[in-house]
Amino acid sequence: MSNTRVLPLLEPEAPDGAVPCCPPLTERPFTAEEAERTARMFKALGDPVRLRLFSAVASHEGGEACVCDISDVGVSQPTVSHHLKKLKEAGLLTSERRGTWVYYRVEPSVLAAMGQLLTVR
Amino acid sequence: MSNTRVLPLLEPEAPDGAVPCCPPLTERPFTAEEAERTARMFKALGDPVRLRLFSAVASHEGGEACVCDISDVGVSQPTVSHHLKKLKEAGLLTSERRGTWVYYRVEPSVLAAMGQLLTVR
Numbered sequence: 001m002s003n004t005r006v007l008p009l010l011e012p013e014a015p016d017g018a019v020p021c022c023p024p025l026t027e028r029p030f031t032a033e034e035a036e037r038t039a040r041m042f043k044a045l046g047d048p049v050r051l052r053l054f055s056a057v058a059s060h061e062g063g064e065a066c067v068c069d070i071s072d073v074g075v076s077q078p079t080v081s082h083h084l085k086k087l088k089e090a091g092l093l094t095s096e097r098r099g100t101w102v103y104y105r106v107e108p109s110v111l112a113a114m115g116q117l118l119t120v121r
Numbered sequence: 122m123s124n125t126r127v128l129p130l131l132e133p134e135a136p137d138g139a140v141p142c143c144p145p146l147t148e149r150p151f152t153a154e155e156a157e158r159t160a161r162m163f164k165a166l167g168d169p170v171r172l173r174l175f176s177a178v179a180s181h182e183g184g185e186a187c188v189c190d191i192s193d194v195g196v197s198q199p200t201v202s203h204h205l206k207k208l209k210e211a212g213l214l215t216s217e218r219r220g221t222w223v224y225y226r227v228e229p230s231v232l233a234a235m236g237q238l239l240t241v242r
Binding site: 025026027028029030031032035036038039040042043044045046047048049050051052054055056058059063070073074106111112114115118119 | 146147148149150151152153156157159160161163164165166167168169170171172173175176177179180184191194195227232233235236239240
């Protein structure tokens with residue numbers, strides 16, 4: 001037991017973008033920092049194409065979708081990829097490559113936290 | 122009864138902007154029209170200053186606030202007015218002039234509908 005070593009502590013993994021943080025919007029005025037983090041998520045959903053893609057992933061069987069399942073939103077494939085990237089950066093989607101395709105999944109904790117923000121007191 | 126007249130039917134009053142319309146984002150893919158309406162509300166909350174103002178109104182005593190109560194967000198008065206106008210246009214706030222001041226109020230039905238959108242199935 002003399003050769004135990006101190007391992008570096010890892011920070012819990014978090015998406016690059018916003019992480020749910022905040023009380024309901026009706027509870028008290030948001031601080032600048034809370035508003036910055038939360039606005040990023042709302043902004044990501046503030047575009048009709050992104051909202052359709054998000055909804056397509058969120059409602060897909062098993063809660064995840066391949067990009068091949070959700071491209072029917074009237075924009076080009078590069079545009080779809082661009083918007084999916086924005087949703088990932090905002091912490092709303094995660095992705096995983098399996099074979100040829102990348103699969104997208106909604107972060108249920110993020111969705112729940114955003115719903116919580118909009119709770120009416 | 123011979124002099125009955127046809128009165129014009131009035132449309133129910135609705136804000137200029139979005140009106141809650143849509144099922145939870147996780148239920149089925151949004152249509153283009155649903156996404157357009159809903160994205161407008163998310164976009165309005167996708168700015169940190171607007172989010173702070175919205176939260177300040179929503180959490181204020183009695184659910185309404187005078188512009189004099191909520192200007193402490195580090196931007197100029199004209200900028201505050203501009204953002205409050207955007208929130209009104211998105212249907213998230215209503216306003217009423219009483220004497221010197223304009224009072225802002227959160228539409229509880231809109232907040233509830235947005236919370237509903239984010240329901241996890």
